[in-house]
Amino acid sequence: MKIGIIGGGAIGLLCASYLSQQHDITVFTRRNEQAKEIRASGIERTVRGETFRAVAHADTGVKGIFDLLIVTVKYHHLQDVLDELSTLPRQRILFLQNGMAHLLDLENWKTAHQLYIGVVEHGAMKVSDHAVAHTGIGVIKWGAFHHKEAADVRNELNETSAHFQMVYTDEWKKVLEEKLLVNVCINPLTALLHVKNGELIANASYEYMMKCAFEEAVSVLGLSEKERLWSHVVSICDKTAANQSSMLQDIVKGRQTERKAIVGYLLKQAQAQEILTPHLAFFNRSLEVLEKKQTKSFE
């Protein structure tokens, strides 16, 4: 297939690198500099100590017609991308954002495009503008957002590398919700407390606070199987004990966090359902303060 990948971050480069084995790839970046570098050097992927080089086209903006477009930008850049995509002829678009806030934007998006949603379960770290480290081998679970006609893309995407499986599922929303639940338990707390993931279960007070966030999120999402889900959250803290969460890394590096995609979505849903979520509201506001480094002036 002819695949366009929008976004040159860790996930964009990872997708481009693996999918280039079977497909013709174009990476669309925001900065011309990065597009140039990808054209000149290809994309380097390091996995388990080995480095692979992939060839891809690269350009800025989004133009042309593809068999599949994959949108890998962070949620806070999504609206700009949707505006660009609105100008393109009808095509298939797969969205790989974290959190669930993008579902609300897609629901309100008046478009003829065929939309798909995917959940990335890989670990990846951008090393440079043309290099990515594949730090955790997982899968991408994906499905059709509105309609049912996914069969053609589905067959094409079945043929990917063993380290980069694309698993089709009608249950993508459940997958998204469980990932959101894990994220909202781990990300805000680790960022506010400045601790690694494992500390959330090593310290009884922090675990209690995580349980407060968990209870509120479970109630907003209307999830059953609370016991299984809590064990799942705890097991992720355990497995990733030595890791810094992405939100902690964003705060440390002075970048915008995925706060709106994760906590913001839950707060919107809570408000609509008139559920009080004090811990989530607190995390949201204090993360905002930390992000803006509002420590110099008042208002």
Place this chain on the structure above:
Amino acid sequence: MKIGIIGGGAIGLLCASYLSQQHDITVFTRRNEQAKEIRASGIERTVRGETFRAVAHADTGVKGIFDLLIVTVKYHHLQDVLDELSTLPRQRILFLQNGMAHLLDLENWKTAHQLYIGVVEHGAMKVSDHAVAHTGIGVIKWGAFHHKEAADVRNELNETSAHFQMVYTDEWKKVLEEKLLVNVCINPLTALLHVKNGELIANASYEYMMKCAFEEAVSVLGLSEKERLWSHVVSICDKTAANQSSMLQDIVKGRQTERKAIVGYLLKQAQAQEILTPHLAFFNRSLEVLEKKQTKSFE
């Protein structure tokens, strides 16, 4: 009386200014610059639009023998002052720190001095090295820390200005505890959320979080009359709705907060009693992160 006042902050200057009406005052400052300025210009106090000038001696360090020494430094400078005071001949010393952490230090202090504890209920703001604004007229409640012999100082201190009453009470510990309770409810939350005091009762989520801190603090302090105390906390938020708490101001101005004196004391007491105080532990750690601006590197 010959009174020495240790510390040239808002409370130090306020005490010096009022007490100079009946007593011979020496202010001990950390910086020589400030001592010089007080000697040259006296102390200016502004209250309800009027400005009064007081004359006082001023010096650095602490030396000499006084009828009363008043220690007005913040808790995080107290240990240095105790070390200095240890070298002086036996005298009467009144401690005016916020929070309750200083009680633990004084209990462990091997000294022949006669110790008194006071609780400041004034509002005051340092305007310059020799000027203070008296923004809220209250009282100082004080009592003897260990022994009972306070009669002589008590009589002398009864003769203060109407705007600066010194009220003797055997119940000073209860007064201290109630002030600590208000502080631990309002200060950390306003600093972390970057909101004025009134917002804590205007927003249902924030009020819920304040109630969590309240419950934990009440349990650690073993206080009864929970309903009256909660109404008291809420009424303070209401009366000071437009104010920025001192902890918020400290964070905004990049200064060290009174975190250890307030939250730190409660955490120590909680640990000794094996009470879980997850919200207080969370506030303590996230304030520490905000104070240290640990947003650049990890560990």
